[in-house]
Amino acid sequence: MLTEKILQEFETILGKERILTSKEDLLSYAYDAYVEEYLPEAVLFPKTSVEVSRIMKVASTHRVFVTPRGAGSGLAACGLAKQGGVVLCFTMMNRVLEINKPNRYAVVEPGVVVSEFQKEVEKIGLFYPPDPGSATVATMGGTVLMNAGGMRGIKYGVTRDYLMGLEAVLPSGEVIQTGSLTAKDVTGYDLTRLICGSEGTLAVVTRITVRLLPKPKARRTLQAIYNTIDQAGNTVARIVEEGIIPATLELMDKMIIKALEDYAHLGLPLDAEAVLLIEVDGDQASVEKQAGIIAEFCRGQGARDVRVSQSEKESDQLWMARRGAFGAVARMRPTCVIEDVTVPVSFLTRAIKEVITIAQRNQVQIAVLAHAGDGNLHPLVLCDLRDKEEMKRVEKAMDEIVDFAMSVGGVLSGEHGIGIAKAKYLPRQLSPQTMNLMRNLKNTFDPLGILNPGSFLECAP
């Protein structure tokens, strides 16, 4: 319980104006992009790591629960005060501290919005590849704690692959530095990559050093339309087999095509079963060559129509479909739950067909988007949260999707996180020994259990 006295201690650190306690404010920090909601007791807005450290010390002394949060675009309730306490919101700690061109790295505070950072580095010819769908909202800190992925995963990997070092505050209030500014570093355990993806359960990140790449000089987009999912899936397999690595390789199924046509009228054929959107990037010559080879593969696998963009503008037009897909589907029903199972890429076609069968069997509306190149499926489950009976069927369908993913060596979540959304499935993927080791790790970082309580480790059966 957060007493008046404890609040006053927080006030001496932050002042009154960076602590919110009104009912209206608390209600507005009770949600993220997942469905469940939890009311915090106060919301604190630190601006420096010193403030964060002092807050954690007060929290440790009084056993106040602390949950870190960025912009609240997460999909698994990781940034919500699931057992009360305070939300530590980083939106006001949002400076880009350094962009170092000679050594190609940047140092940012956790509240910087991902897409704004990307724009900033691209201005000087650099490139920060991690590109989650929420990039225009999500904060760098949030993407680090969640190890966010995105469409460029197949070629460029995920957030974890770009981290060089962190400044982090432990639940005790101690400040640690992890990693370094060098490209190679094997000194000790890799705490940087442990904290990354920890869903805010081990430490609070206050400063992030990321690796940058030179910005690719050219890009080409291909759109291929198929009569069957198999043809699209076989094209993906063919591209991967051949050793060509496109920057993105996205698949949209029939339901998404229909939603897009109802809403945006992009001229996609309604009788098609799948569309692939493929982007290659690099220097001009290799981009031309790769685009040509991929176009041949698409036709070879029976694509009924293949378009290759001839300009940036045309690329943008082709990507409009993919960018609009989520929205077009989301507006069909009040609630849209985004699934995130991921399978080894050779099982992609089977997985998509399985999801469609599961949807039909349970009479649930599911549209399938997939980051096809890395086997990451995003079944978009359409429903109405207020319809209890429908939600039961949704739950059953999700169980079955997880069953399938597990049966082929897949994972519960590719990039959205476990949180409370998938905690109940955790023992399906992790052995008791692994779970035990994870719990011990958590205990080492946070012996009092005050950081992000109610997270995946505690919720798991």
Added chain:
Amino acid sequence: MISQNLREEVHNCIKCGICLTPCPVYKQRLVEVASPRGKVQLIRNVMEGNLELSENFVRILFTCLLCETCTVNCPSGLKVDQLMKAMRVEVIEKFGLPGKKKFLFELLTGKRLLPFYLFWGRVLRNNLLPLLPVKGKVGTIPLKKFPRLNRQPFLKKIPEVITVPEPKGRVLYFTGCATNYLDGEIGRATIEILVRLGVEVVVPKDQMCCGLPIFLAGAPQMALPNILKNVALCNRQDVDAVVVECATCGAALKKEYPHILREMGQNAEGAEALSRKVLDISQYLMKFDLGKMLRPLQGKVTYHDPCHLLRSQGVKDEPRALLRQIPELNFVEMGGADVCCGGGGTFQWEHPEISENITAQKIGNIEETGANYVATGCPGCRLQIFGNLKKDEIEVIHPVQLIARSLSG
């Protein structure tokens, strides 16, 4: 009361947060209640009975520019602005309008406007101007930057019908209060261009304030007599189009009137018929081949998109195309042309500390172009931009004024 279909709207918000970063107000405050998502979720809590209508809630609801950026960006297609406008009506029914707004709106709707205007404009205001405190401000705008009133209302100075020989068209011109009382030159420019194109212009003398500022403040009952009168006056068969050069009046006539009347349970057929005839002046002018009539104009112009023109009415290309037709005038696009200027009607008056930073970015973008004209078709935007510009050499102007200068140039 919020109508049933709008009540359903709150459940369509999937809380993705895509509306956060583009929201000018959220970007300044960085707290959730400043964001569209925050407001929609609070409205949901009110509807579900978890939250009482409090003064804090009212403050939150009115800390919004109603720039509609969230509405056009929402992946789920939520009509966020309509939801917030409807909620405003509900809270004003409970809490009433703040005093200063009530006074302003009574002026705009009542018969007292003309005597008030004559007294202040002719007798006091223009003569007293040098006596005003030099450093005084209304919101972010220094008092000395407020425009002087027209010597005589524009509508008094022109005939009701301006005829031309062998007319190529016939339009009704809705001038709006700003042109009528503050900036008659825009009205003169509009009529001059139309007449040069051979278009007959009908200017009803007893047109009223469009009422949009009053409706947006949550007092549609107060705006209703104006709306009904304007619909009756402007919905006529004998004109090809109803042209408007004020973005806000255009948004009222084209988009909001039918919606407001339906929400209030009134017959909206007349308003719908009128809505189909309304055109922004730039849209109407682009139907003609002005190009060959225009003479060169020196300098550089940039264009600012008013929220009520770009997002409410979907007009983006025509004003730019119009300006590009002027020979030798260099058109440069500014960064963030489509971002709200931070004025938001009475918003800058109530929240100068938020407005200030939003406007500073707009001014920075304007200055970066090196333009000596910034053109925009909204009196609110012009006042906000002019009031915050530090450089005197940049002229804030309506696109039609530049066209008129080029015609006579």
